[in-house]
Amino acid sequence: xxxxxxxxxLIFALYxxxxxxxxxxxxxxxxxxxxxLYSSAYIAEALRSGVLAVETGQAEAAxxxxxxxxxxxxxxxxxxxxxxxxxxxxxxLISMIRNSAVAGTSILAIPDxxxxxxxxxxxxxxxxxxxxxxxxxxxxLTAVATAAVNRLNRWLxxxx
Numbered sequence: 001x002x003x004x005x006x007x008x009x010l011i012f013a014l015y016x017x018x019x020x021x022x023x024x025x026x027x028x029x030x031x032x033x034x035x036x037l038y039s040s041a042y043i044a045e046a047l048r049s050g051v052l053a054v055e056t057g058q059a060e061a062a063x064x065x066x067x068x069x070x071x072x073x074x075x076x077x078x079x080x081x082x083x084x085x086x087x088x089x090x091x092x093l094i095s096m097i098r099n100s101a102v103a104g105t106s107i108l109a110i111p112d113x114x115x116x117x118x119x120x121x122x123x124x125x126x127x128x129x130x131x132x133x134x135x136x137x138x139x140x141l142t143a144v145a146t147a148a149v150n151r152l153n154r155w156l157x158x159x160x
Contacts, residue, residue, distance in 0.1 A: 001041075002037045007034065010038055015027065015034075018030070031104075034103060035096060035099060049084075050088075051078075051081045054077050054080045062075070082156075083157070086149060086156065090152075094145050097141050098138065100112050113134055114138075117131055
Protein backbone atom coordinates (compact mmCIF):
# COMPACT_ATOMS: atom_id res chain seq x y z
CA UNK A 1 0.00 0.00 0.00
CA UNK A 2 2.78 2.46 0.91
CA UNK A 3 4.63 1.93 -2.38
CA UNK A 4 1.79 3.64 -4.24
CA UNK A 5 1.55 6.69 -1.96
CA UNK A 6 3.87 9.58 -2.86
CA UNK A 7 6.25 10.49 -0.05
CA UNK A 8 5.00 14.06 0.21
CA UNK A 9 1.40 12.87 0.58
CA LEU A 10 2.51 10.45 3.29
CA ILE A 11 4.30 13.27 5.12
CA PHE A 12 1.21 15.48 4.97
CA ALA A 13 -1.04 12.61 6.08
CA LEU A 14 1.12 11.66 9.04
CA TYR A 15 2.06 15.10 10.26
CA UNK A 16 -1.07 17.12 9.61
CA UNK A 17 -3.50 14.22 9.94
CA UNK A 18 -2.20 13.04 13.30
CA UNK A 19 -1.89 16.57 14.66
CA UNK A 20 -5.44 17.34 13.54
CA UNK A 21 -6.59 14.16 15.31
CA UNK A 22 -5.02 15.36 18.55
CA UNK A 23 -1.92 13.15 18.46
CA UNK A 24 1.11 15.26 19.38
CA UNK A 25 3.76 14.34 16.83
CA UNK A 26 6.96 16.25 16.23
CA UNK A 27 8.28 17.11 12.80
CA UNK A 28 11.35 14.88 13.14
CA UNK A 29 9.22 11.92 14.26
CA UNK A 30 6.84 12.47 11.35
CA UNK A 31 9.76 12.63 8.91
CA UNK A 32 11.33 9.43 10.22
CA UNK A 33 7.98 7.62 10.27
CA UNK A 34 7.14 8.78 6.74
CA UNK A 35 10.51 7.76 5.32
CA UNK A 36 10.31 4.45 7.19
CA LEU A 37 6.85 3.60 5.91
CA TYR A 38 7.71 4.70 2.39
CA SER A 39 10.97 2.74 2.24
CA SER A 40 9.81 -0.36 4.12
CA ALA A 41 7.67 -1.56 1.24
CA TYR A 42 10.63 -1.38 -1.15
CA ILE A 43 12.95 -3.02 1.39
CA ALA A 44 10.47 -5.86 1.93
CA GLU A 45 10.24 -6.39 -1.82
CA ALA A 46 14.04 -6.46 -2.19
CA LEU A 47 14.37 -8.99 0.64
CA ARG A 48 11.56 -11.13 -0.76
CA SER A 49 13.13 -11.22 -4.20
CA GLY A 50 16.49 -12.15 -2.67
CA VAL A 51 14.99 -15.09 -0.81
CA LEU A 52 13.08 -16.24 -3.89
CA ALA A 53 16.27 -16.04 -5.98
CA VAL A 54 17.88 -18.82 -3.93
CA GLU A 55 17.27 -22.09 -5.72
CA THR A 56 14.80 -24.38 -3.98
CA GLY A 57 17.21 -27.25 -4.44
CA GLN A 58 19.54 -25.64 -1.91
CA ALA A 59 16.92 -25.76 0.84
CA GLU A 60 15.79 -29.23 -0.21
CA ALA A 61 19.35 -30.54 -0.06
CA ALA A 62 19.87 -29.05 3.40
CA UNK A 63 16.58 -30.57 4.59
CA UNK A 64 17.63 -33.92 3.11
CA UNK A 65 20.75 -33.76 5.26
CA UNK A 66 18.50 -33.58 8.30
CA UNK A 67 18.76 -29.88 9.10
CA UNK A 68 15.77 -28.31 10.77
CA UNK A 69 13.71 -25.70 8.92
CA UNK A 70 15.17 -22.93 11.06
CA UNK A 71 18.73 -24.09 10.46
CA UNK A 72 18.07 -24.30 6.71
CA UNK A 73 16.97 -20.66 6.74
CA UNK A 74 19.82 -19.45 8.96
CA UNK A 75 22.66 -21.46 7.39
CA UNK A 76 21.60 -21.87 3.75
CA UNK A 77 18.89 -19.53 2.47
CA UNK A 78 19.63 -16.23 4.28
CA UNK A 79 23.41 -16.15 3.62
CA UNK A 80 22.85 -16.70 -0.09
CA UNK A 81 20.05 -14.18 -0.30
CA UNK A 82 22.10 -11.61 1.64
CA UNK A 83 24.65 -11.53 -1.16
CA UNK A 84 21.91 -11.05 -3.72
CA UNK A 85 20.20 -8.12 -2.01
CA UNK A 86 23.27 -5.95 -1.41
CA UNK A 87 22.84 -3.94 -4.61
CA UNK A 88 19.07 -3.34 -4.24
CA UNK A 89 19.47 -2.41 -0.59
CA UNK A 90 22.27 -0.02 -1.49
CA UNK A 91 20.01 1.60 -4.07
CA UNK A 92 17.32 1.97 -1.43
CA LEU A 93 19.80 3.55 0.98
CA ILE A 94 20.76 6.11 -1.66
CA SER A 95 17.09 6.69 -2.40
CA MET A 96 16.42 7.36 1.29
CA ILE A 97 19.24 9.92 1.35
CA ARG A 98 17.69 11.69 -1.62
CA ASN A 99 14.18 11.42 -0.19
CA SER A 100 15.29 13.13 3.00
CA ALA A 101 15.39 16.34 0.94
CA VAL A 102 11.64 16.02 0.41
CA ALA A 103 11.09 15.75 4.15
CA GLY A 104 13.39 18.68 4.86
CA THR A 105 11.80 21.07 2.38
CA SER A 106 8.20 20.13 3.11
CA ILE A 107 6.06 21.51 5.91
CA LEU A 108 8.12 19.61 8.46
CA ALA A 109 11.19 21.82 7.99
CA ILE A 110 13.52 19.43 9.78
CA PRO A 111 17.09 20.72 9.81
CA ASP A 112 18.51 18.58 7.01
CA UNK A 113 20.86 19.69 4.26
CA UNK A 114 18.21 20.97 1.86
CA UNK A 115 16.31 22.90 4.52
CA UNK A 116 19.51 24.54 5.69
CA UNK A 117 20.27 25.51 2.09
CA UNK A 118 16.80 26.98 1.71
CA UNK A 119 17.21 29.03 4.88
CA UNK A 120 20.65 30.25 3.79
CA UNK A 121 19.27 31.18 0.37
CA UNK A 122 16.48 33.24 1.93
CA UNK A 123 19.03 35.16 4.02
CA UNK A 124 21.65 35.76 1.32
CA UNK A 125 19.55 35.64 -1.89
CA UNK A 126 22.32 33.53 -3.51
CA UNK A 127 20.07 30.88 -5.00
CA UNK A 128 22.41 29.24 -7.49
CA UNK A 129 25.42 29.08 -5.19
CA UNK A 130 23.47 27.84 -2.19
CA UNK A 131 21.67 25.03 -3.95
CA UNK A 132 24.81 24.12 -5.91
CA UNK A 133 26.62 23.40 -2.64
CA UNK A 134 23.60 21.54 -1.30
CA UNK A 135 23.70 19.37 -4.43
CA UNK A 136 27.42 18.78 -3.88
CA UNK A 137 26.61 17.71 -0.31
CA UNK A 138 24.02 15.20 -1.52
CA UNK A 139 26.46 14.01 -4.18
CA UNK A 140 29.09 13.43 -1.49
CA LEU A 141 26.64 11.53 0.73
CA THR A 142 25.48 9.29 -2.11
CA ALA A 143 29.05 8.77 -3.34
CA VAL A 144 30.10 7.53 0.10
CA ALA A 145 27.07 5.23 0.28
CA THR A 146 27.79 3.91 -3.22
CA ALA A 147 31.43 3.25 -2.38
CA ALA A 148 30.45 1.42 0.81
CA VAL A 149 27.93 -0.76 -1.03
CA ASN A 150 30.42 -1.55 -3.80
CA ARG A 151 33.08 -2.46 -1.27
CA LEU A 152 30.68 -4.72 0.62
CA ASN A 153 29.60 -6.31 -2.63
CA ARG A 154 33.22 -7.02 -3.63
CA TRP A 155 34.06 -8.34 -0.17
CA LEU A 156 31.17 -10.80 -0.17
CA UNK A 157 31.85 -11.79 -3.78
CA UNK A 158 35.37 -12.89 -2.76
CA UNK A 159 34.02 -14.90 0.15
CA UNK A 160 31.91 -17.16 -2.10
